[in-house]
Amino acid sequence: MKIIADKPKLLTETPMHYCPGCTHGIVHRLIAEVLEELGKADNAIGIAPVGCAVYAYRYFNCDMIEAAHGRAPAISSAVRRVVNPDNLIFCYQGDGDCASIGMAETVHACMRGENITVIFINNGIYGMTGGQMAPTTMPGVKATTCIYGRDPKKYGNPVHLSEMLATLTGPAYIERVACYDVPHVKKAKAALKKAFEIQMQKKGLSFIEVLASCPTNFHMTPIEAMDFVKTQAEPFYPLGVFKDITKEEANS
Amino acid sequence: MNKIIISGFGGQGVLSLGKFISYSAIEQNLNTSWLPSYGPEMRGGTANCSVIYSHEDIAAPVIDHPDILIVFNEPSLDKFENSVKAGGTIIINSDIVHKKTTRKDVKFFEIPVDTLAAEINKRGANVYMLGVLLPLFGDISEECAIHAVEHVFESKPKVIPSNIECLKAGIEYMKKLLK
Amino acid sequence: MKKLWKGNEAIAEAAVAAGCRYFFGYPITPQNEIPEYMSWRLYEVGGAFIQAESEVSAINMVYGAAAAGARAMTSSSSPGVSLKQEGISYIAAAELPCVIVNMMRSGPGLGGIQASQGDYFQATKGGGHGDYHCIVYAPSTVQEFVDIMYNAFDVADEYRNPVMIIGDGMLGQMMEPAEIPPMKDVTKMYEKYHKDEWATCGHSDGKARIINSLRIEPDENEEFTLRLYKKYEEIAKKETKVEEYRMDDAEYVFVAYGSVARICKAAIVELREQGIKAGLIRPITLYPYPSATIEKAARRDSVKKFVTVEMSMGQMVEDVRLAVNGLKPVEFYGRCGGNVMMPADLVKYIKEGK
Numbered sequence: 001m002k003i004i005a006d007k008p009k010l011l012t013e014t015p016m017h018y019c020p021g022c023t024h025g026i027v028h029r030l031i032a033e034v035l036e037e038l039g040k041a042d043n044a045i046g047i048a049p050v051g052c053a054v055y056a057y058r059y060f061n062c063d064m065i066e067a068a069h070g071r072a073p074a075i076s077s078a079v080r081r082v083v084n085p086d087n088l089i090f091c092y093q094g095d096g097d098c099a100s101i102g103m104a105e106t107v108h109a110c111m112r113g114e115n116i117t118v119i120f121i122n123n124g125i126y127g128m129t130g131g132q133m134a135p136t137t138m139p140g141v142k143a144t145t146c147i148y149g150r151d152p153k154k155y156g157n158p159v160h161l162s163e164m165l166a167t168l169t170g171p172a173y174i175e176r177v178a179c180y181d182v183p184h185v186k187k188a189k190a191a192l193k194k195a196f197e198i199q200m201q202k203k204g205l206s207f208i209e210v211l212a213s214c215p216t217n218f219h220m221t222p223i224e225a226m227d228f229v230k231t232q233a234e235p236f237y238p239l240g241v242f243k244d245i246t247k248e249e250a251n252s
Numbered sequence: 253m254n255k256i257i258i259s260g261f262g263g264q265g266v267l268s269l270g271k272f273i274s275y276s277a278i279e280q281n282l283n284t285s286w287l288p289s290y291g292p293e294m295r296g297g298t299a300n301c302s303v304i305y306s307h308e309d310i311a312a313p314v315i316d317h318p319d320i321l322i323v324f325n326e327p328s329l330d331k332f333e334n335s336v337k338a339g340g341t342i343i344i345n346s347d348i349v350h351k352k353t354t355r356k357d358v359k360f361f362e363i364p365v366d367t368l369a370a371e372i373n374k375r376g377a378n379v380y381m382l383g384v385l386l387p388l389f390g391d392i393s394e395e396c397a398i399h400a401v402e403h404v405f406e407s408k409p410k411v412i413p414s415n416i417e418c419l420k421a422g423i424e425y426m427k428k429l430l431k
Numbered sequence: 432m433k434k435l436w437k438g439n440e441a442i443a444e445a446a447v448a449a450g451c452r453y454f455f456g457y458p459i460t461p462q463n464e465i466p467e468y469m470s471w472r473l474y475e476v477g478g479a480f481i482q483a484e485s486e487v488s489a490i491n492m493v494y495g496a497a498a499a500g501a502r503a504m505t506s507s508s509s510p511g512v513s514l515k516q517e518g519i520s521y522i523a524a525a526e527l528p529c530v531i532v533n534m535m536r537s538g539p540g541l542g543g544i545q546a547s548q549g550d551y552f553q554a555t556k557g558g559g560h561g562d563y564h565c566i567v568y569a570p571s572t573v574q575e576f577v578d579i580m581y582n583a584f585d586v587a588d589e590y591r592n593p594v595m596i597i598g599d600g601m602l603g604q605m606m607e608p609a610e611i612p613p614m615k616d617v618t619k620m621y622e623k624y625h626k627d628e629w630a631t632c633g634h635s636d637g638k639a640r641i642i643n644s645l646r647i648e649p650d651e652n653e654e655f656t657l658r659l660y661k662k663y664e665e666i667a668k669k670e671t672k673v674e675e676y677r678m679d680d681a682e683y684v685f686v687a688y689g690s691v692a693r694i695c696k697a698a699i700v701e702l703r704e705q706g707i708k709a710g711l712i713r714p715i716t717l718y719p720y721p722s723a724t725i726e727k728a729a730r731r732d733s734v735k736k737f738v739t740v741e742m743s744m745g746q747m748v749e750d751v752r753l754a755v756n757g758l759k760p761v762e763f764y765g766r767c768g769g770n771v772m773m774p775a776d777l778v779k780y781i782k783e784g785k
Contacts, residue, residue: 012639043633045499057641063631065498066643068521071491074483078495078503079631081453081479087633105491108484271435271606278435278608286435286606290461291544311696313605316773 008032010041014058021222023212024053026179027092027121027188032060034192035088038200044088045079047072051094052127067091070102073109076116088199089116096126099135099161106165113170113204117195120161123212124233131217135159138236143217158236162209166242172204174243178211178234180226187239203245211237253308254389255315257332259300260324260345265378268404269322270301272382275400277305280392285313298327305392320388322381326351341388345377361429368425369418373411376418383422387430394423433608438573438598439464441609442532443472445580446504450617451530452478453503455492457485457511460544461600462534465506476614486511490518490531497527498642500621500630502584506532508600509550510541512558519593520559523659524644528587528624530580531565531595534603537742537769545769546599548689551746554597555718562656564663565595566670567718569688573607579715581612588624590666597717599742601690601771666719673721674713675728677703681710683781684728686751687740688714691772695740698777708733709781717747725754736760740777743767 010032018024035041041062048056050069057064067075072091080089091098098106098120109116125143126132133143133150136158140149150158162176173195177188188210195206211233215225241247256273260266270286277284284305291297302315317337323329324345336342338357346362353360361384369380379401386392398416405412436444443465446454454469470480483489489505496503507515512533522529533554537547554567566586570576579596587594621627631640646652674692677699678684685695692713702709712728714721728734736759739748745763752761764780766772 042637043635045631045633047495054645057643061639063633063640064642065495065631066525066641066645068491068494068517071488071494071518074488074491075495075498077481078453078455078492079499081481082496082499082501083632089633104484105488108488112481274435274606278433284435284606284608287601288604290600290604310607310693311700312694312774313601313607313690314694314771314773316775 008036008041010035010044010061012059012061016059017055018052019216021213021215021225022052023123023179023210024121026185027119027210027212028056028059030185030189030192031090031092031119034189034196037193038196040088040196040200043086044090045083047076047079047089047091049091049093049097051097053092053094053121054128056092070097070100071105072097073102073105073114073116073118077109077112077114080114080116085115085202088196090196091116091118093118093120094127095120095122095124095134095136099159103135106161107168110165110168110205110207111170113172115199115202115204117199117206117208119192120207120209121212122161122209122237123214124158125214125217127214127217136161136237138232160237162207162242165207170205171207171243172245173198173206173241174209175207175241176209176211176237176239178229178239180211180213180229198246209237211239253304253306254320255318256303256320256322257300257315257318257335258303258322258324259298259328259332262297262299264299264324266299266324267301269378269381270303272378272397272400272404273303273305273385275403276382276392276397279396279399282307282392283310285310287313298325300328300332320385322385323349325349329353343381343384345381363425368421372417372421373414375411376415379415380418380422383419384426386423387426394420433610435606436573436609437464437604437606438576439534439603440468441573441577441611442506442580442603443468444611445577446530446584447472447476448611448614449502449581449584450615450620451502451504451584452476452617453493453496453501454478454480454505455483455489455496455503456505456507457483457489459508459511461536461603462506462508462532464603465532486514487517490515490522493529493531494518494522494525494527497522497529498525498630499632500626502528502617502620504530504532506534508534508536509538509547512550512553516553516559519565520561520563521644522593523563523565524561525642526591527593527642528584528591529593530583530587531593533595533597535597535599537767543769544600546601546690546742546771547767547769548599548691548742549746549767550597551717551741551743554595555720555750563659564718565593566590566666566716568594568596568672568715569717570596570598570602570715571689571692571713573602573605574609575715576602577609577611584620586670588620590662592662592666597689599690663719670716671719671721672715673724674711674715675724676711676713678710678712678728680708680733682733682735683707683709684734684737685709685711685740685777686714686725686737686747687711688717688747691740691742694772694774695777697774698781701774701778702781705778707781714747720750720754722750722754725751726756726758729755729758734759736762738762738764738780740764740772742771
């Protein structure tokens with residue numbers, strides 16, 4: 001029998017607990033593939049979040065640290081100073097983690113320009129706790145803490161985190177991608193690769209926002225959830241590169 | 253053992269005079285503690301420090317009844333004069349404090365330390381006051397105080413000679429008063 | 432050679448000598464000299480310093496550096512230590528070694544900036560969520576602060592448990608002669624405590640290490656917690672430290688820690704000059720607590736009563752009462768709000784019973 005597709009070695013044998021149609025599994029695999037292709041899989045260090053991806057430490061076959069909610073960028077800032085500069089470090093975070101309770105840690109790690117990669121999974125909802133409003137829940141979208149839909153007058157406005165962080169001097173690379181179809185998965189992989197390459201070149205913090213689906217809490221089928229990301233989320237959170245110091249360097 | 257409270261405005265060198273005493277005591281191989289007041293105001297407010305030196309281990313670094321009180325402003329005299337031990341000493345900087353103590357059971361010295369020091373070094377009032385204190389202490393040598401001055405001004409060697417001069421002048425001034 | 436050191440700076444240098452190479456903190460009075468000192472000193476010895484965006488971040492940076500196998504610490508004062516409690520709970524649960532210094536000031540709330548001992552409960556009874564303990568030391572002189580700090584990282588590494596050292600504004604701000612012991616070899620510490628087995632510093636040997644405090648299955652979490660408490664039993668057996676001062680014939684026993692214990696000692700000297708036999712039991716570790724020493728004293732016929740003295744409304748007194756267990760009266764004398772009692776106050780209290 002000939003193997004035509006295999007699991008990256010950086011992923012463990014542990015079956016993932018993610019719901020069908022969830023984007024976490026795809027992004028996990030992309031990270032593993034990219035780190036292997038870059039030859040940096042064996043000594044990478046990952047920081048897992050609180051949220052649906054809390055078990056990320058079970059799925060990546062490298063040194064992993066489970067962080068308190070929102071604190072991954074602070075933890076990785078310290079790890080960065082202790083370990084060999086060639087060890088790649090990635091924070092894997094959801095929207096509640098990265099853009100709400102850990103907003104200060106995210107912003108300040110960016111301000112310091114830490115040589116780490118932050119992967120920000122934005123599905124616009126709190127998945128693990130059961131569908132509460134996220135800092136990225138779009139106006140009009142229903143959640144269990146805004147049951148008639150997010151009314152910014154009552155519940156505040158969502159944050160465009162990539163655009164916001166791009167105003168800072170510290171970050172080296174910021175891109176928003178999606179994973180709702182094959183071409184976009186490929187683009188997401190390219191973005192992750194670029195992010196880790198920038199870390200390898202010690203240019204500073206790279207930040208990849210992934211628009212993600214949550215069929216369970218969107219109350220949709222996996223296909224409907226992917227379609228929601230494409231037709232609803234993407235127009236609100238446009239894809240693209242918001243900061244790239246390698247371009248800035250080339251132009252200057 | 254001597255328990256000393258030094259009090260005045262922030263910026264008058266109240267805390268550094270205390271440090272000079274502690275550094276001198278340590279040069280003399282004595283135990284010592286220096287406890288500053290600290291507060292939100294960096295300058296202009298009141299500042300004081302409690303300095304103890306002793307042949308024994310020092311238990312409490314806080315002082316309820318000082319042997320010697322040195323005051324650089326009038327509010328400090330009002331605040332601390334009643335706490336001084338009977339038979340203790342109050343020294344005022346009479347260039348600034350124009351009041352006398354109401355206590356009858358203490359030794360009282362009015363010393364225009366700014367004027368006296370200015371003849372040698374305009375910024376030497378604290379070291380001059382350290383000199384004034386040495387004859388009162390009796391158990392810290394001039395040599396140890398000189399070492400302390402050299403240590404504190406290690407990074408500014410230019411100012412050491414004039415400060416040592418202030419120290420010596422202070423010692424002579426007090427010796428004459430005590431005669 | 433003994434040098435005159437400011438408490439906060441001596442503590443910082445002692446930590447460096449002990450092999451601490453990473454410091455993460457946030458400014459708060461009265462401990463600012465510690466981060467200020469570390470901000471330049473650590474770079475001289477190949478370490479690093481971050482002025483964190485918050486106390487919450489600072490303690491999580493400690494978590495990260497400790498996870499990667501380094502000797503790391505943070506320091507703060509009461510309101511800041513409250514903010515760190517989340518991280519301390521995680522550190523205890525992930526079994527990471529580190530040192531936390533709390534130079535206590537008066538609470539509650541923003542409170543004041545003068546010396547206090549109002550964080551005894553927080554330090555010794557957990558502080559954050561869940562069943563855990565820090566090993567808590569309460570030195571009473573600058574030299575003792577230095578000596579405890581010098582060993583604190585070894586204790587933390589030995590048990591893979593956070594160590595908290597609590598002082599107060601008085602100890603941090605005062606100057607006293609102290610001697611800093613020689614520098615420890617950090618690399619040897621890494622080997623000695625077998626950090627290679629667990630530290631998440633990016634291994635390339637194919638075995639992934641995981642630092643984690645999530646144990647979502649009740650059985651798993653119970654088993655872990657029971658193991659944690661076995662560790663605390665061992666710590667109690669081996670690490671409990673206490674000083675007894677003039678206790679041989681004491682009738683009146685002060686129980687006090689930290690700077691307050693020094694005030695008690697001064698009062699004891701005065702009381703004995705007046706013919707009153709007073710003594711002091713001074714817990715040096717607040718967790719584990721030297722209950723056995725207090726109980727033994729309570730069983731002596733000569734002892735008439737205990738007076739617990741604290742700069743608080745009475746927190747440690749509860750542990751004294753538990754240890755004395757009704758054998759003798761246990762009274763409390765306290766000042767709060769940032770005020771300090773004087774030796775004369777304690778002399779008066781013993782003589783007049785109030």
